[in-house]
Every structure is written in C-alpha cells, then in structure tokens.
C-alpha cells in the first residue's frame with residue numbers, strides 16, 4: 001500500500017489525506033495559546049505514526065521535525081506555516097496559498113466551531129479506520145495515541161487565555177483571565 005493509494009475506501013490517501021490535513025490546519029488556526037508547543041509536538045509525532053502509508057510517514061516525519069516550536073511561547077505562526085509548507089510539498093502544487101489558510105480553516109474566527117469540527121473529523125477518521133482495519137494489527141496503538149494527542153491539544157486550545165507576567169497569555173482553567 002505504498003503511497004496510500006487504494007480503492008476509494010478509508011485506506012486510500014484521497015480519503016484520509018484531506019481529513020487529516022484539515023484536522024491539522026484547523027488546529028493550527030487557533031494555536032494562539034502560549035505553551036501549546038509540547039502538545040503540538042505530541043500531535044505531530046502521533047500523526048506520523050498514524051499515516052497508513054510508509055512513504056508519507058517518512059516525508060511527514062522529516063517535515064514535522066523541521067517545524068521549530070517554542071516550549072513556552074505562542075506557536076500559531078510557526079505551526080500554520082510549517083504545516084502549510086509540508087502540505088504544499090506533497091500536494092502536487094495545487095496553488096493553495098498561505099493567505100488562504102484563515103478563510104479555509106478558521107471558521108470566521110469562531111474557535112469553538114474550529115475545534116468542534118476537529119473533533120468531528122477525528123471521530124470520522126477513527127470510525128472508518130477501525131471499521132476497515134486500516135492500520136492493521138502492527139500499528140493498532142497508533143489510532144488511540146493520535147486521538148489522545150488531538151483531544152489533549154483541543155482541551156488546551158479551548159481553555160480561556162490566562163494573563164501572565166508581562167501581558168503574555170497562556171492556556172488555563174483558573175487564575176486571572178483575559179476577556
């Protein structure tokens with residue numbers, strides 16, 4: 001199944017590719033919380049493991065490792081650019097520009113709508129991959145790991161921003177909140 005080409009089912013990259021990319025690009029649009037870098041690193045690693053195509057896994061492992069993410073600071077600009085570049089590199093030159101990212105994935109600035117859509121797509125991928133046993137028995141753990149990593153990032157990105165010293169913000173459930 002090198003290249004993920006199939007018969008149009010969930011094992012076909014034309015099925016899972018657009019959905020997984022949409023999960024990643026959508027998350028990137030709302031990654032304006034300081035401290036989400038480590039959670040993103042987990043999502044990128046889990047995505048590499050999830051991809052049902054060896055060639056894609058190799059390409060994406062290299063592309064993901066090249067995205068520099070701060071541990072403490074805000075990472076939206078870097079992750080959205082890095083993912084756009086990684087997608088463009090394998091996307092066959094469809095002409096999708098970086099300027100189109102917000103309109104395509106940002107749900108007009110509605111954070112909850114973006115994250116709800118991510119959860120819906122994650123569920124769709126999980127259901128289809130399980131139903132069609134896409135990952136086979138050798139990588140059975142990849143799907144729950146991916147779901148856990150995506151869910152963790154969603155929780156972090158849903159949290160209201162917290163004002164920290166110097167006017168920066170980080171995600172948080174308590175403490176002093178910025179309106």
Ligand SMILES: Cc1cc2nc3c(=O)[nH]c(=O)nc-3n(C[C@H](O)[C@H](O)[C@H](O)COP(=O)(O)OP(=O)(O)OC[C@H]3O[C@@H](n4cnc5c(N)ncnc54)[C@H](O)[C@@H]3O)c2cc1C
Pocket residue numbers: 003013014015016017018019020021025047051055056057059060083084085086087088089090091094096104
């Ligand atoms: C993480 C990952 C890695 C992959 N690696 C490979 C690989 O190494 N080799 C391979 O052959 N296939 C790879 N694929 C699959 C490939 O990228 C496509 O998803 C698949 O071939 C289906 O192509 P498509 O033309 O239907 O749509 P896609 O390329 O999936 O695009 C879907 C939609 O995304 C939007 N889009 C297009 N370009 C961009 C961009 N640069 N940034 C944001 N949005 C964009 C457009 O609206 C487009 O209609 C990978 C998929 C994923 C999720």
